[in-house]
Amino acid sequence: MGTIGPVRGADVVVIGAGVIGLAAAGELRRAGVDSVVVLEGRGGVGQGSSSRANGGVRAQFSTRPNIEFSRYSLTEFERMHAESGGELGFHQVGYLLFTGTADGLCGLRAAHDLQRAMGVDTEWLSTDEVLDRAPFLRPDGLLAGTFHARDGIVDPHGVVAFLAAQARGYGATVVTDAAVRSIRSEGRSEGRSGFRISSDAGDFGCEWVVNAAGPDAASVAAMLSLDLPIQPVRRNLAYVEGPPAHGPDGGLIPMCVDLDTGVLVRREKSGGYVLAYSNPDDPPGRETTVDPDFLPQLAGRIGRRFPFLENVPINPRHCWAGLYPETPDHHAVLGAPPPLPRFVQCAGFGGHGLMHAPAAGRAVAEIVTSGECSTFDLRPLRPTRFAENDLVMESAVF
Numbered sequence: 055m056g057t058i059g060p061v062r063g064a065d066v067v068v069i070g071a072g073v074i075g076l077a078a079a080g081e082l083r084r085a086g087v088d089s090v091v092v093l094e095g096r097g098g099v100g101q102g103s104s105s106r107a108n109g110g111v112r113a114q115f116s117t118r119p120n121i122e123f124s125r126y127s128l129t130e131f132e133r134m135h136a137e138s139g140g141e142l143g144f145h146q147v148g149y150l151l152f153t154g155t156a157d158g159l160c161g162l163r164a165a166h167d168l169q170r171a172m173g174v175d176t177e178w179l180s181t182d183e184v185l186d187r188a189p190f191l192r193p194d195g196l197l198a199g200t201f202h203a204r205d206g207i208v209d210p211h212g213v214v215a216f217l218a219a220q221a222r223g224y225g226a227t228v229v230t231d232a233a234v235r236s237i238r239s240e241g242r243s244e245g246r247s248g249f250r251i252s253s254d255a256g257d258f259g260c261e262w263v264v265n266a267a268g269p270d271a272a273s274v275a276a277m278l279s280l281d282l283p284i285q286p287v288r289r290n291l292a293y294v295e296g297p298p299a300h301g302p303d304g305g306l307i308p309m310c311v312d313l314d315t316g317v318l319v320r321r322e323k324s325g326g327y328v329l330a331y332s333n334p335d336d337p338p339g340r341e342t343t344v345d346p347d348f349l350p351q352l353a354g355r356i357g358r359r360f361p362f363l364e365n366v367p368i369n370p371r372h373c374w375a376g377l378y379p380e381t382p383d384h385h386a387v388l389g390a391p392p393p394l395p396r397f398v399q400c401a402g403f404g405g406h407g408l409m410h411a412p413a414a415g416r417a418v419a420e421i422v423t424s425g426e427c428s429t430f431d432l433r434p435l436r437p438t439r440f441a442e443n444d445l446v447m448e449s450a451v452f
């Protein structure tokens with residue numbers, strides 16, 4: 055793809071207008087960066103993984119970096135929801151995690167203790183307390199659970215719309231139909247580097263590049279010969295109407311996570327339930343039609359704890375799938391690789407990119423404006439950790 059018109063200049067070009075790129079663009083402008091351009095390959099914003107998410111927001115992770123990101127982002131979601139007059143659709147119904155196995159109990163206890171040590175008010179629940187919160191669960195063999203009341207669900211489209219409006223409102227330029235085809239690093243002097251980006255919407259010159267291309271981040275990194283172990287993995291969701299609601303407020307229930315089967319169940323505000331199951335053995339791939347194995351796998355598991363959903367028919371046309379941008383340790387990659395200190399990678403958020411977008415945006419803005427991030431410890435997320443074989447594994451992956 056050749057140049058269309060003259061080369062346009064920017065301080066920072068962000069590649070990708072999903073929740074991560076949009077959050078980064080808004081925060082960069084808010085932090086005082088003069089000129090921020092977002093280049094998005096599709097015809098609109100938020101049409102990649104961000105449009106397929108389940109909308110879960112939780113602080114209940116098992117590692118410091120993910121809990122730190124959630125703690126920050128939860129507060130931001132509360133602010134954004136209030137500021138938008140409720141358009142984020144943020145319902146703080148809590149996440150309820152539970153288990154009936156000794157291994158599950160052990161992992162749950164360790165995660166709970168770490169969350170509490172980091173100032174997150176996660177509650178430890180006995181079997182009876184789990185059932186008080188979710189009386190519809192099958193109780194057989196249930197051992198314990200945890201609950202964090204500030205967790206909840208958002209409307210992914212509301213989040214995209216808010217972040218896009220915020221980025222534009224702060225003065226970032228978002229260009230759609232602008233797939234990036236190549237990036238060249240040029241003009242290195244006094245430790246500074248510049249970039250020339252060729253896109254479907256023309257060429258751009260900039261001081262910094264932020265790679266926020268989600269499941270395609272590896273191919274963007276490869277444009278500068280960088281190896282980024284982010285792979286797309288298909289994930290599926292199903293929507294079922296009925297059975298009738300449990301309790302008041304439209305029957306909203308906590309996001310229920312059966313740690314023993316990996317099944318998630320939540321109630322839609324407008325009625326019905328969203329069901330999820332992610333097979334940990336699914337191979338990487340770019341397919342986004344619903345996996346034919348998904349419904350049988352879900353059907354084989356859901357009855358273990360959710361008897362009221364066991365025989366509810368699921369219409370395959372009410373299912374959808376999208377891509378998790380996955381890394382080997384289930385943590386994002388956030389930072390610049392040493393040979394290119396102004397090529398910031400901000401991708402690989404797996405199943406928690408929607409909820410971590412506010413923190414990601416903040417981290418990118420601090421890297422660009424101060425050369426380092428002071429709000430979060432980004433060392434566990436550095437791009438070189440894979441080559442150094444220094445990984446911290448997240449186990450709360452659903």
Ligand SMILES: Cc1cc2nc3c(=O)[nH]c(=O)nc-3n(C[C@H](O)[C@H](O)[C@H](O)COP(=O)(O)OP(=O)(O)OC[C@H]3O[C@@H](n4cnc5c(N)ncnc54)[C@H](O)[C@@H]3O)c2cc1C
Nearest residue numbers: 070072074095102103104108109110234268376407408409
């Ligand atoms: C079924 C499902 C359920 C999920 N549930 C949750 C959940 O409950 N909670 C949660 O927090 N997360 C959830 N996620 C994960 C979440 O959706 C992702 O982590 C998040 O959307 C990633 O955002 P992103 O901006 O990095 O990627 P994307 O939204 O994919 O955005 C990347 C953008 O980059 C663009 N792009 C790519 N290459 C180029 C290029 N060369 N030039 C220009 N543009 C380019 C793409 O077109 C795309 O718009 C779920 C995901 C799926 C699929």
